[in-house]
Amino acid sequence: MTMLKNPPPSSESELLERAQGLAGYTLGELAKQAGQTPPPDLRRDKGWVGQLLEWHLGATAGSQPVPDFAELGIELKTIPISHQGKPLETTFVCVAPLTGLHGVRWENSHIRYKLARVLWIPVEGEREIPLAERHVGSPLLWSPSADEEARLRRDWEELMDLIVLGKVEQITARHGEVLQLRPKAANSKVLTEAYGADGQPIKTLPRGFYLKTQFTAELLARHFML
DNA sequence: CATTGATCATGG
DNA sequence: CCATGATCAATG
Numbered sequence: 001m002t003m004l005k006n007p008p009p010s011s012e013s014e015l016l017e018r019a020q021g022l023a024g025y026t027l028g029e030l031a032k033q034a035g036q037t038p039p040p041d042l043r044r045d046k047g048w049v050g051q052l053l054e055w056h057l058g059a060t061a062g063s064q065p066v067p068d069f070a071e072l073g074i075e076l077k078t079i080p081i082s083h084q085g086k087p088l089e090t091t092f093v094c095v096a097p098l099t100g101l102h103g104v105r106w107e108n109s110h111i112r113y114k115l116a117r118v119l120w121i122p123v124e125g126e127r128e129i130p131l132a133e134r135h136v137g138s139p140l141l142w143s144p145s146a147d148e149e150a151r152l153r154r155d156w157e158e159l160m161d162l163i164v165l166g167k168v169e170q171i172t173a174r175h176g177e178v179l180q181l182r183p184k185a186a187n188s189k190v191l192t193e194a195y196g197a198d199g200q201p202i203k204t205l206p207r208g209f210y211l212k213t214q215f216t217a218e219l220l221a222r223h224f225m226l
Numbered sequence: 227c228a229t230t231g232a233t234c235a236t237g238g
Numbered sequence: 239c240c241a242t243g244a245t246c247a248a249t250g
Contacts, residue, residue, distance in 0.1 A: 042234090042244080042245060042246085043233095043234075043245080043246070044234060044235070045234080045235070045243095045244095045245095046233085046234055046235075046243070046244040046245045046246080047234085047235070047236085047242075047243030047244050047245090048235090048243080048244090049243085049244085050242090050243045050244065051236095051242090051243060054243080062237075062238090062241090062242070063236075063237050063238070063240085063241045063242035063243085064238095064241075064242075065240090065241060065242085068242095077244095078243090078244085080244090080245080088245090089244075089245060089246095090229090090230090090244095091244085092243085092244060094241090095240070095241075125245090172230080172231090173229070173230050173231075174229085174230085180229095180230085182230070182231065182232095183230090183231060183232065183233090185232085185233080185239095185240095186232095186233070186234075186235090186239095187232070187233060187234090188231080188232060188233085190239075190240095191239090192239075192240085205231095205232095206239085206240080212229095213228080213229090
């Protein structure tokens with residue numbers, strides 16, 4: 001990408017207005033504006049859509065462990081949706097800590113921080129639609145409601161309890177009502193350290209927290225209702 | 227057809 | 239390896 005990136009928005013309202021300005025455009029149009037060529041599909045470019053919208057919105061790019069809009073404390077998430085407006089995929093939130101868990105509580109958890117304020121941007125995601133022809137939808141600036149946070153917290157605490165007890169390898173994606181713990185790695189050979197059943201260090205797959213589609217569907221639906 | 231385990235690219 | 243951005247694709 002040789003063109004200059006857009007400047008970061010200086011306020012929440014500016015970010016939201018800029019995001020609303022992207023609604024209705026196709027990814028092909030937005031790619032052209034960014035001086036990019038859309039890949040034929042996302043098989044080898046899974047993060048392409050997210051990075052394209054980051055460029056348009058002036059996100060603080062890079063792989064830093066900070067929100068996309070650090071000054072505003074806002075995280076950007078693109079979400080692939082069906083014709084009916086329902087999410088087609090779970091949403092990755094962050095890597096799950098598997099060691100050094102002393103003193104880690106929901107209140108000071110990385111995941112709570114990441115989900116405190118999220119700019120959701122729905123994008124048509126069905127594979128029948130060529131990537132360049134997929135439309136960007138209306139953005140939603142979201143913070144968890146009291147009920148949503150309570151559900152997230154319950155799942156997080158259940159999962160973290162299992163991790164602390166050395167049962168990480170017994171956790172499946174079925175645990176949790178709204179939050180899942182699943183592998184998050186380049187491949188199944190990547191290993192990281194975790195607690196074993198006897199408190200002994202073991203090597204296991206890195207895991208990430210993901211929001212289930214039913215949960216994100218509710219967020220979007222709540223938005224459509226308003 | 228939703229779910230779940232596996233995987234792809236990039237930068238530090 | 240870990241963080242960022244996620245989707246793929248086999249399976250129940």
